[in-house]
Amino acid sequence: MTEGPPDLAADLAPDLAHDFRQAMRRVASTVNVITICVGGTPMGITATAMSSISTDPPSLLVCINRTASMHGSMEDVSHFRVNVLHRDQEAVARMFADRRHQALRFSEGWTADCERPPRLVDAQASLLCRRIDHHRFGTHSIFIGQVEEVILREEVAPLVYLNGSYARAG
Numbered sequence: 418m419t420e421g422p423p424d425l426a427a428d429l430a431p432d433l434a435h436d437f438r439q440a441m442r443r444v445a446s447t448v449n450v451i452t453i454c455v456g457g458t459p460m461g462i463t464a465t466a467m468s469s470i471s472t473d474p475p476s477l478l479v480c481i482n483r484t485a486s487m488h489g490s491m492e493d494v495s496h497f498r499v500n501v502l503h504r505d506q507e508a509v510a511r512m513f514a515d516r517r518h519q520a521l522r523f524s525e526g527w528t529a530d531c532e533r534p535p536r537l538v539d540a541q542a543s544l545l546c547r548r549i550d551h552h553r554f555g556t557h558s559i560f561i562g563q564v565e566e567v568i569l570r571e572e573v574a575p576l577v578y579l580n581g582s583y584a585r586a587g
């Protein structure tokens with residue numbers, strides 16, 4: 418694990434921080450729910466910070482805020498899953514982005530067992546990843562996963578987040 422500068426955000430001029438946020442509002446991102454299983458208990462978070470890294474080996478990265486409830490466990494688990502949301506799954510995205518709904522997050526639509534990271538049954542795509550590495554940087558940690566299993570939903574119609582709102586593509 419490598420450690421990034423811990424106070425990066427604190428060093429930013431207010432204008433630059435504002436401008437950075439405004440720039441990110443102009444980036445359209447597919448919405449995902451990242452899941453793990455910790456001692457039989459499922460955990461998950463809505464995250465747009467996901468990117469493929471390479472096709473050989475098939476690998477991706479996700480960025481998780483260090484204040485997120487699953488962050489500490491992400492550093493310990495062997496696997497995580499990226500559930501790419503379908504445009505009809507905005508309610509799922511909202512639930513996993515709101516701590517008040519934590520207890521209800523896995524009540525409907527998810528695989529029942531928690532031996533592997535939970536899979537949203539009707540997701541656009543599901544990518545089971547072996548956690549290979551992680552790097553702390555600023556407010557977040559970057560987790561690198563090597564993809565071991567892919568499950569696809571035929572229709573290509575992902576849920577997208579743009580300019581602070583959910584949108585539909587496809």
Ligand SMILES: Cc1cc2nc3c(=O)[nH]c(=O)nc-3n(C[C@H](O)[C@H](O)[C@H](O)COP(=O)(O)O)c2cc1C
Binds near residue numbers: 462464516
């Ligand atoms: C559209 C959207 C995208 C988000 N993307 C990320 C992300 O990439 N990484 C992250 O750590 N939090 C992200 N969040 C915030 C978390 O989903 C949110 O803080 C969540 O409540 C954290 O989980 P917890 O309640 O279990 O701590 C995003 C929220 C929204 C609404």
